[in-house]
Amino acid sequence: MTNKISALILTDEFSTNEVLKLFLSEFENLELLEQTTDYNEIINKLSPNDKKFLFIVDLSTRKQDKLDLILQVSQQCKNCKTIALSDNPSVDLIIQIMRAGAREFVPVPIIKNELYEAINKTINQFEVPKVKNKCKIISVFSNKGGIGKTTLASNLALELSQITKENVALIDLNFQMGDITTFLDLKPSFNISYMLENIDKINETFLLSTLEKYKNSSLYVLADPPYFKQADNIQPKQISKLFNTLKDTFSYIIIDAEASFDGKNIAALDNSDMVLLVTVANLPALRNTQRCLELFERLGYDKDKVKIVVNRYMENDEIKEQDVEKVLSKPIFWKIPNNYFAIMSAINKGVPVSILNSSTNVAISYKNLAQHISDNLIRENMVKKFENILNNQ
Ligand SMILES: Nc1ncnc2c1ncn2[C@@H]1O[C@H](COP(=O)(O)OP(=O)(O)OP(=O)(O)O)[C@@H](O)[C@H]1O
Ligand SMILES: [Mg+2]
Known part of the structure; x- marks a missing residue:
């Protein structure tokens, strides 16, 4: 497995796309994959076993479709970690996102430090093969x-x-x-x-x-x-x-x-x-x-x-x-x-x-x-983790 992580962005917003590309280009060990809006193609791109992938998906539009896609990615793409974005975060949305299989969430408009923190945490998850949940x-x-x-x-x-x-x-x-x-x-x-x-x-x-x-x-x-x-x-x-x-x-x-x-x-x-x-x-x-x-x-x-x-x-x-x-x-x-x-x-x-x-x-x-x-448990953890984001809503 190479050390570089291949990142794929999916967003319908031109400005979010540009900001993401700019911020991600500063990460030395990330390489950007060519973008596509075709969900089957996304799954294919994120599926190979010999590489690590980062999928960054913006749920500000077509929320349900993208939740379904996150679930599919988490089930089928074993070497892929997902970061979800949204311009309308709420406890319920974050629960849905986590349940679908994403492990990090970043609000839109994107703040560079928040994105970097989420990426770093996600990359670390590749090093520790299994993140154990609190029982x-x-x-x-x-x-x-x-x-x-x-x-x-x-x-x-x-x-x-x-x-x-x-x-x-x-x-x-x-x-x-x-x-x-x-x-x-x-x-x-x-x-x-x-x-x-x-x-x-x-x-x-x-x-x-x-x-x-x-x-x-x-x-x-x-x-x-x-x-x-x-x-x-x-x-x-x-x-x-x-x-x-x-x-x-x-x-x-x-x-x-x-x-x-x-x-x-x-x-x-x-x-x-x-x-x-x-x-x-x-x-x-x-x-x-x-x-x-x-x-x-x-x-x-x-x-x-x-x-x-x-x-x-x-x-x-x-x-x-x-x-x-x-x-x-x-x-x-x-x-x-x-x-x-x-x-x-x-x-x-x-x-x-x-x-x-x-x-x-x-x-x-x-x-x-x-x-x-199970929702209450995720809610408790999420509220702790995203206290700042949610308090600013
Ligand atoms: N929601 C319910 N509606 C109708 N009957 C029920 C319901 N829940 C349990 N019962 C009935 O109550 C009986 C006892 O249930 P159960 O064996 O789960 O109780 P328990 O508290 O584990 O008993 P024990 O103390 O003997 O272990 C069952 O045989 C079932 O018929
Ligand atoms: Mg009993």
Whole structure:
């Protein structure tokens, strides 16, 4: 591979084009490719494996077309990094751009220093082959059994892997009583206790070959140990160590926690960035949820870390949304509709409801929840990264 990086510009604005050509000409290790407006030709130009490419695309016009093109480039042109430009930046646009696969954003009119900073960061990404995302650990918890934790954890994990295309780990902490393998119809060769026995040998290759991959998705499952004896030996400290090890390989770790406050569950909750506290709109469940919230407060959890999810929600429930929020003194983060038939037929077939019937209200709710969580994460990162640009809008 030569050291020079081939840059290709796509903009409909004459002045932006001229400015870009001028600024880029000052970069010694960049050579400009002949421009074209034909998208197929762009893909062909950026595809060779023996060169590095930089694609600079201006979304001030024909925004959707160019978002589609960025996605195509990120999927097909393995040696190409994209910098997106726009004269109308917003958090939503930046999220769309990042989701399509661009890693840097520069507002138009272009300020030389901002462009150079973006180019330098992008060039550095060629040196570090894989930029690791910060991993988000999400526990699905309730101190009440049978409330819908496993259904939520497994569907959320699958949806997150499908939306983000990033590696997602789904961990079953219900030792001996875990349901995830049944819900997803998996027969894993290895389980969590095997992983813990080998924790010092673990690297990315080991993880991706040991965890059970769900069909051809980027979801990997770590099952509960089938024997009491294996589970007995597992210490809370090991759980924390396991998460630390998984963090480098996975963008999301979803934990199906057990309905108890034992050491390993507390270790999982402590290590989580977000706890989805599942409840239903009836009095006994809400009382339990109140107790959980009190305990989380005593454990010193940030209020924002714990999110209320109302499962089996029905518009005509006697206890209304506002009542739930009043009792718990906390806003509802998400509501999952009641659909016993759709959920039961999915569980009985060992297929997530989003695959069995993606048009049901529950499947749509899981998908939107995954989208909401991943958007929020990108939003948090983007807002930090582009604070100056966005504040000047
Ligand atoms: N949104 C929903 N609508 C209707 N029924 C649901 C919904 N979510 C879950 N259920 C039902 O609730 C039952 C229990 O769900 P699930 O096994 O996910 O709960 P859990 O909290 O993981 O239970 P456990 O504490 O035993 O692990 C399921 O068998 C399913 O029938
Ligand atoms: Mg369960």
